[in-house]
Amino acid sequence: MATEEIKETKPLNFIEEIVENDLAQGKYSRIITRFPPEPNGYLHIGHASSIVLNFGLTESYNGYTNLRFDDTNPVTEDTAYVEAIRQDVRWLGFKWENELYASDYFGQLYEYALTLIRKGFAYVDDSSSEEMAAQKGTPTSAGTESPFRTRSIEENLSLFEAMKAGDYPDGSKTLRAKIDMAHPNMIMRDPILYRIKHAAHHRTGDTWKIYPMYDFAHGQSDSLERVTHSLCTLEFVPHRELYDWLIEKLEIYPSHQYEFARRNVNHTVTSKRKLMQLVNENFVSGWDDPRMPTIAGMRRRGYTPESIRDFVERIGVSKRENSVDLSLLEFCVREHLNKIALRRMVVLDPLKITITNFPAGQKEICLSENNPESPSAGSREVPFTREIFIERDDFMENPPKKYHRLSPGQYARLKSAFIIRCDEVVKDAAGEVTEIKCSYIENSKSGQDTSGINAKATLHWVSATDAVPVEVRLYDRLFTVEDPGDADGDFKDYINPESLKTITGYAEPALATDDQTAHFQFLRLGYFFADKDSRPEKPVFNRTTTLRDNYAKGAGK
Numbered sequence: 001m002a003t004e005e006i007k008e009t010k011p012l013n014f015i016e017e018i019v020e021n022d023l024a025q026g027k028y029s030r031i032i033t034r035f036p037p038e039p040n041g042y043l044h045i046g047h048a049s050s051i052v053l054n055f056g057l058t059e060s061y062n063g064y065t066n067l068r069f070d071d072t073n074p075v076t077e078d079t080a081y082v083e084a085i086r087q088d089v090r091w092l093g094f095k096w097e098n099e100l101y102a103s104d105y106f107g108q109l110y111e112y113a114l115t116l117i118r119k120g121f122a123y124v125d126d127s128s129s130e131e132m133a134a135q136k137g138t139p140t141s142a143g144t145e146s147p148f149r150t151r152s153i154e155e156n157l158s159l160f161e162a163m164k165a166g167d168y169p170d171g172s173k174t175l176r177a178k179i180d181m182a183h184p185n186m187i188m189r190d191p192i193l194y195r196i197k198h199a200a201h202h203r204t205g206d207t208w209k210i211y212p213m214y215d216f217a218h219g220q221s222d223s224l225e226r227v228t229h230s231l232c233t234l235e236f237v238p239h240r241e242l243y244d245w246l247i248e249k250l251e252i253y254p255s256h257q258y259e260f261a262r263r264n265v266n267h268t269v270t271s272k273r274k275l276m277q278l279v280n281e282n283f284v285s286g287w288d289d290p291r292m293p294t295i296a297g298m299r300r301r302g303y304t305p306e307s308i309r310d311f312v313e314r315i316g317v318s319k320r321e322n323s324v325d326l327s328l329l330e331f332c333v334r335e336h337l338n339k340i341a342l343r344r345m346v347v348l349d350p351l352k353i354t355i356t357n358f359p360a361g362q363k364e365i366c367l368s369e370n371n372p373e374s375p376s377a378g379s380r381e382v383p384f385t386r387e388i389f390i391e392r393d394d395f396m397e398n399p400p401k402k403y404h405r406l407s408p409g410q411y412a413r414l415k416s417a418f419i420i421r422c423d424e425v426v427k428d429a430a431g432e433v434t435e436i437k438c439s440y441i442e443n444s445k446s447g448q449d450t451s452g453i454n455a456k457a458t459l460h461w462v463s464a465t466d467a468v469p470v471e472v473r474l475y476d477r478l479f480t481v482e483d484p485g486d487a488d489g490d491f492k493d494y495i496n497p498e499s500l501k502t503i504t505g506y507a508e509p510a511l512a513t514d515d516q517t518a519h520f521q522f523l524r525l526g527y528f529f530a531d532k533d534s535r536p537e538k539p540v541f542n543r544t545t546t547l548r549d550n551y552a553k554g555a556g557k
Contacts, residue, residue, distance in 0.1 A: 013317040015258060019061055019229060028228045031063030038070045039081035041272040042287040042294040043088045045265055052312040054231055055094040064097035066225055071103050072217050074201040088295040092305045102217045103203045105224055109212050110164065112220055112250055113175060113194060117156045121249050122193060123149055124159040125176045136189050142182035143189045149178065163196055166209035170196050179245065187238050191215060219243040222255035230257040234321060261321040265329065266482040268293040274491060283495055290542050291478040291499050301475065302519060302529025302544030307336040326477065330545045334527065337544065341521040342370045342377065342514065345415065345460040346507040348472060348525065350389035352464060355420065357439045358386045366446065368416035380510045384417045387464035389506055394459050395436060397425055404456040412457040415523060419444035419455045460523040467506035470539040473531065474501040512539065
């Protein structure tokens with residue numbers, strides 16, 4: 001009986017279903033999306049989901065994505081953030097079709113505002129922000145109309161022109177849409193379209209004294225770029241009605257907005273305001289501090305773009321918000337690094353061992369695999385000498401039963417080298433162990449072992465005479481609670497005081513000459529990546545993640 005090969009296909013998410021249906025109906029010949037960050041901070045893991053969704057969608061359906069900076073608020077925006085965002089998107093592995101800015105459209109948006117005024121759909125309001133808030137009413141009661149709502153079209157045109165010319169101070173006037181102050185959707189109760197800001201813009205300088213609100217610039221920018229699927233997070237669901245209303249009244253290209261759920265990652269905060277506090281109040285070293293959930297921070301810590309994309313694909317796209325465990329992201333990082341990381345030996349808490357039957361001044365070269373998961377990675381030379389370092393917690397003078405590391409009279413294998421036996425323990429006056437004297441089994445070299453000795457433990461080690469001192473930064477989760485943003489009190493009260501430990505380790509010499517853009521697994525210690533502070537004379541490595549999840553049930557802090 002013939003068998004048929006069944007090809008597994010990944011189920012479509014609801015946005016992909018919409019796109020496929022639109023293409024099948026001939027609604028669009030090409031899918032166009034946009035990623036529209038505001039350049040007022042660094043991108044974080046939440047933005048990564050949006051980036052992968054927008055760019056991934058158009059890659060799958062032979063369309064394209066624009067990178068459009070939503071630069072409508074000159075007070076908080078800066079070109080430094082623009083460059084950081086560009087770098088993050090490129091690093092994640094995506095290319096944009098066009099680099100655009102909302103400020104590219106300031107002239108056209110102003111003309112659109114004039115169109116709304118001429119059609120009787122917008123008016124200049126002198127009400128203060130407090131007065132407008134009172135006019136809005138409540139979700140269960142209608143609002144009240146502004147006393148300036150009945151101004152004539154001619155007066156509104158004149159006043160709006162004077163606003164543009166800079167004749168009025170900040171906050172004295174706004175341009176509002178004229179919709180319905182009793183509308184069940186509070187956003188539709190005469191929303192603000194333009195406000196006065198006498199502030200220099202990072203691209204247009206002092207040209208403009210009025211700036212469009214996001215709700216006005218967003219949909220019209222989409223339309224000008226002929227965006228087919230404008231993807232937003234769920235908080236923009238109430239704004240969609242205004243998005244559609246403006247496009248309809250202006251009679252422009254009908255872009256469509258679709259909303260998907262945020263994926264909140266526990267033990268983090270992603271509010272730009274809160275992240276800014278962490279930076280400005282020196283709880284972290286900067287936006288790219290490896291403890292931060294920013295893409296820059298994750299890159300510096302040693303996360304890979306492949307692992308972040310994998311994480312985003314695993315959590316998927318849905319219409320319901322939920323929280324994702326940080327352990328899943330760390331799992332994705334480990335899974336990728338296991339395949340690509342070069343293995344190296346580093347000792348963080350050294351205990352000296354003297355191999356008494358190995359000649360002083362002699363050196364034996366041992367070969368060790370660079371990555372057992374990738375034979376093509378080859379091997380490197382590791383020097384074995386009379387004096388070596390092992391981890392202090394790999395020795396116990398009075399071990400319990402089933403202890404399988406080094407102890408008096410017991411054997412242990414040194415990774416890629418020889419089997420040794422503990423013969424003598426040397427202590428100082430306080431009784432602290434300062435040195436272990438061992439003998440090595442000459443015919444036990446890895447790959448050539450004929451000793452017949454079954455050593456139950458394999459220890460990592462470095463030559464004491466050839467070791468390279470390195471600064472090692474051990475990172476842990478920045479917050480001690482799962483949801484610091486919603487916890488009682490100030491979210492900064494939950495910062496983990498143990499989130500960074502800096503120690504001096506001792507590395508095998510290969511690490512000093514390795515490509516510092518490579519990823520490393522320090523055997524038995526975790527995955528590490530060279531920090532931007534690293535120098536040839538003082539190497540610095542960040543722990544990307546541990547070798548296993550330390551936050552399994554019952555083990556978390």
